[in-house]
Amino acid sequence: MADAAITVEGAHKKYGDTQALSGLDLLVARGTVHGVLGPNGAGKTTLVRILSTLLRPDGGRVEVAGHDVLTEARQVRFRIGLLGQHAALDEELSGRQNLEMFGRLYHLGARHARVRAGELLARFGLADTGRKAVRHYSGGMRRRLDLAASLITDPEVLFLDEPTTGLDPRGRTEVWTAVRSLVGGGTTVLLTTQYLEEADQLADRVSVVDRGRVVADGTPDELKARAGGDRIDVVLRDAGQLGAAVALLPVPADGVSVDPDRRLLSAPVTDRMAALSGVVRALEAAGIEAEDIALRRPTLDEVFLDLTGGDERTKEAA
Amino acid sequence: MTTYETYKAIGGPGTRAWSDCWTMTRRELAHWARQPVQVLVGLVFPVMLLLMFGYLVGGGREVSGDYVDFLVPGMLVLTMAFGLEGTMLAVTQDLNKGVIDRFRSMPMANGAVLVGRSAADMLQSALGLAVMLAVGYAIGWRAHGGVAALLGAVGLLLLFRFAMLWIGIQLAMVAGRPELVQAVQILVWPVGFLSNAFATPESMPGWLGTAVQWNPMSQTATAVRDLFGNPGGEPGHLWAAVVWPLALLAVFFPLAVRRFGRLSR
Numbered sequence: 301m302a303d304a305a306i307t308v309e310g311a312h313k314k315y316g317d318t319q320a321l322s323g324l325d326l327l328v329a330r331g332t333v334h335g336v337l338g339p340n341g342a343g344k345t346t347l348v349r350i351l352s353t354l355l356r357p358d359g360g361r362v363e364v365a366g367h368d369v370l371t372e373a374r375q376v377r378f379r380i381g382l383l384g385q386h387a388a389l390d391e392e393l394s395g396r397q398n399l400e401m402f403g404r405l406y407h408l409g410a411r412h413a414r415v416r417a418g419e420l421l422a423r424f425g426l427a428d429t430g431r432k433a434v435r436h437y438s439g440g441m442r443r444r445l446d447l448a449a450s451l452i453t454d455p456e457v458l459f460l461d462e463p464t465t466g467l468d469p470r471g472r473t474e475v476w477t478a479v480r481s482l483v484g485g486g487t488t489v490l491l492t493t494q495y496l497e498e499a500d501q502l503a504d505r506v507s508v509v510d511r512g513r514v515v516a517d518g519t520p521d522e523l524k525a526r527a528g529g530d531r532i533d534v535v536l537r538d539a540g541q542l543g544a545a546v547a548l549l550p551v552p553a554d555g556v557s558v559d560p561d562r563r564l565l566s567a568p569v570t571d572r573m574a575a576l577s578g579v580v581r582a583l584e585a586a587g588i589e590a591e592d593i594a595l596r597r598p599t600l601d602e603v604f605l606d607l608t609g610g611d612e613r614t615k616e617a618a
Numbered sequence: 619m620t621t622y623e624t625y626k627a628i629g630g631p632g633t634r635a636w637s638d639c640w641t642m643t644r645r646e647l648a649h650w651a652r653q654p655v656q657v658l659v660g661l662v663f664p665v666m667l668l669l670m671f672g673y674l675v676g677g678g679r680e681v682s683g684d685y686v687d688f689l690v691p692g693m694l695v696l697t698m699a700f701g702l703e704g705t706m707l708a709v710t711q712d713l714n715k716g717v718i719d720r721f722r723s724m725p726m727a728n729g730a731v732l733v734g735r736s737a738a739d740m741l742q743s744a745l746g747l748a749v750m751l752a753v754g755y756a757i758g759w760r761a762h763g764g765v766a767a768l769l770g771a772v773g774l775l776l777l778f779r780f781a782m783l784w785i786g787i788q789l790a791m792v793a794g795r796p797e798l799v800q801a802v803q804i805l806v807w808p809v810g811f812l813s814n815a816f817a818t819p820e821s822m823p824g825w826l827g828t829a830v831q832w833n834p835m836s837q838t839a840t841a842v843r844d845l846f847g848n849p850g851g852e853p854g855h856l857w858a859a860v861v862w863p864l865a866l867l868a869v870f871f872p873l874a875v876r877r878f879g880r881l882s883r
Binding site for chain 2: 354388
């Protein structure tokens with residue numbers, strides 16, 4: 301791809317006995333938001349650290365913004381912004397002091413660094429933090445300042461490593477809003493996450509990573525379709541009626557799972573509203589009492605079980 | 619969005635390294651401004667040691683003018699040597715902070731973080747020396763060699779501190795974690811006392827005396843005593859007091875910069 305912002309071909313990285321990346325391939329088009337979705341230990345952070353020149357790959361070709369991360373690390377560093385999993389800020393200094401320091405290190409000049417710091421503080425709702433040291437900030441404020449720090453020079457490529465892990469729902473929404481506002485400015489964003497919903501909300505395309513390799517990629521909708529689409533969960537008052545309920549339901553019989561302990565049956569659906577009203581009507585007509593009925597998206601677990609052959613892994617682990 | 623277009627990083631490879639070093643020095647000074655008490659404690663501790671050795675270990679009231687003249691230069695060298703601990707601790711703490719990742723993902727001069735650290739530490743050491751000299755003067759110590767010799771002695775002490783500083787930086791990166799730094803810190807003490815800071819090598823068993831004489835610290839102490847015109851000084855140690863720290867720097871400075879560039883890569 302001529303206009304690729306990120307090109308990774310066969311990247312390998314090993315820490316001692318742990319193979320963190322084993323032949324990972326990735327292609328991210330300029331100006332898009334690309335989600336990297338995977339469980340803990342899948343290699344997401346290793347990938348981000350390699351892309352942001354913090355870590356050397358053992359093998360493979362890695363290019364960011366048209367420059368090789370090994371031989372042209374400095375050129376790459378001029379063009380990227382990094383929001384790591386842990387705040388990359390000087391905790392003893394104020395938000396303004398941090399941003400001015402980073403601005404000077406990008407050689408904006410003292411005056412520009414000051415102006416830019418003021419702009420970013422205002423843009424991320426931190427204008428009134430004054431001299432307060434960053435270690436007294438809340439989690440959400442810290443993340444926003446961290447994001448501001450990674451945007452000082454309007455990077456061509458921005459890496460966000462699990463940007464909302466550990467944040468409360470409000471902080472999460474704040475970060476999502478900030479990321480959305482970047483898109484359209486032409487910035488390419490690579491975002492790692494454990495949350496399917498986050499990838500769904502923010503990313504144009506998603507790569508699912510497992511054990512150091514990409515096991516699937518596509519748009520969020522394509523991936524969810526592969527994971528079996530939406531499901532309906534019905535909890536009955538009486539576990540003895542589960543069998544009867546399965547026979548009655550206006551949903552395809554294959555793919556229905558039954559859990560007697562939780563008095564739960566779960567079935568894939570294609571048309572959400574039709575399935576919901578159909579199930580309610582069928583149960584009512586048969587006089588079967590339901591405690592709870594819920595439509596839900598496939599969970600990340602289900603995506604993984606589906607995409608990575610989770611059954612085999614469960615056996616391995618056992 | 620229009621204004622952001624103007625904020626592109628400027629400066630090509632290798633340019634403005636000095637600016638990065640200055641920015642990192644300012645960072646350390648900003649830390650001082652936020653923790654003045656910590657800085658103060660750093661200055662007071664060696665003074666406390668000096669008074670303790672002068673009045674308690676040195677024999678209470680019977681401290682003769684001569685022993686103070688012998689002790690003060692020794693304590694100055696010891697203070698410079700123990701600066702290594704502070705440097706190690708600061709570097710280790712810094713390296714375990716997230717902000718280092720941001721520095722390393724930015725196009726800044728390799729080693730500017732370390733240069734900032736060393737500039738701040740040197741400034742603190744210079745301040746510390748001034749305080750120690752003033753307290754020494756107050757308890758009866760005198761320099762008899764003239765202003766040029768006094769400045770020369772201060773120069774030797776700071777050169778020695780500079781060498782200790784880069785050893786500290788390198789050890790901090792090798793040790794990596796604060797727990798291991800403590801172990802190294804404990805070892806600094808016997809090495810510090812295995813010198814002529816408090817006693818002359820002649821008063822020690824033969825093999826120990828030899829080791830003490832070879833300790834770079836002893837070379838600096840002897841040369842400084844000579845320049846101050848204090849007892850225990852011998853002419854002819856000046857070259858060793860210059861060459862030893864330079865040799866240590868020639869080894870540890872490149873090692874430290876190189877290691878910092880390759881951290882966790």
